[in-house]
């Protein structure tokens with residue numbers, strides 16, 4: 444029940460109505476019996492400054508950030524974590540003694556299913572000889588590159604459609620504290636890259652609902668994926684995507700975007716609440732909401 448004492452968390456974006464974050468966060472908050480609710484706030488870019496000043500004034504405990512504010516929030520924060528600096532984007536904002544602090548939990552979210560894969564197989568995966576191929580060079584691709592660098596991948600290849608954007612993308616990693624062995628490519632080079640990919644990540648929206656009949660990778664190219672490679676799609680609807688279905692038919696291990704979504708949210712909640720988070724409750728609430 445919402446009372447005079449109820450505290451607030453939230454997510455800002457524009458648009459924001461589609462966000463699944465309120466579903467999973469409120470499920471966790473209610474499971475923990477906390478007097479806190481999590482709401483979605485539509486905030487236009489030109490209103491960002493006044494919105495976060497207002498959030499401080501009314502005592503928000505913290506908030507998540509989604510498109511288009513992940514970069515725009517940076518100059519408005521009094522502290523930014525090293526991982527958010529490396530990625531160049533913030534998705535989680537928390538209170539500090541001097542104002543708002545920001546971090547990025549997408550990297551942790553991206554890595555969680557890869558790490559649990561090692562646990563399931565009972566073998567600690569050695570990534571030092573592995574080749575990662577990432578499709579897309581937008582915001583999510585930056586978190587994926589940081590994740591692959593943290594794993595220690597031997598080579599990280601990023602595929603994009605604009606040479607200029609790819610050059611800028613590569614430039615952004617030049618002074619990064621992470622050791623990133625990054626090469627960028629246009630889509631024509633993809634079939635050649637796929638043949639040596641140990642991890643192939645879709646960080647584009649191609650194949651996302653309602654265009655579930657599309658895949659970022661042609662069937663003739665996916666056939667080149669080495670058996671046992673990991674195909675990872677950041678998209679969570681449909682589930683699985685055509686890309687994952689075709690990769691799985693080729694013998695790949697498939698990972699969908701749902702677990703990343705859950706784990707980045709759980710990591711944010713842990714920062715705000717400073718207590719263990721019921722990740723299963725968050726996962727189940729999302730699966731139920733999506734009809735999975």
Ligand code: NAP
Nearest residue numbers: 579580581582583584604605646647648677678700703704
């Ligand atoms: P973004 O910043 O808009 O980047 C999208 C990237 O995809 C850009 O590089 C874009 O190229 C490329 N792209 C888009 N349409 C394309 C097409 N038709 N052909 C080739 N390239 C295309 O978006 P984002 O935030 O990185 O998100 C990317 C995907 O990841 C989305 O589907 C999103 O839902 C998903 N995601 C999932 C999670 C999760 O927790 N599971 C988290 C974040 C994102 P240009 O730059 O040339 O336009």
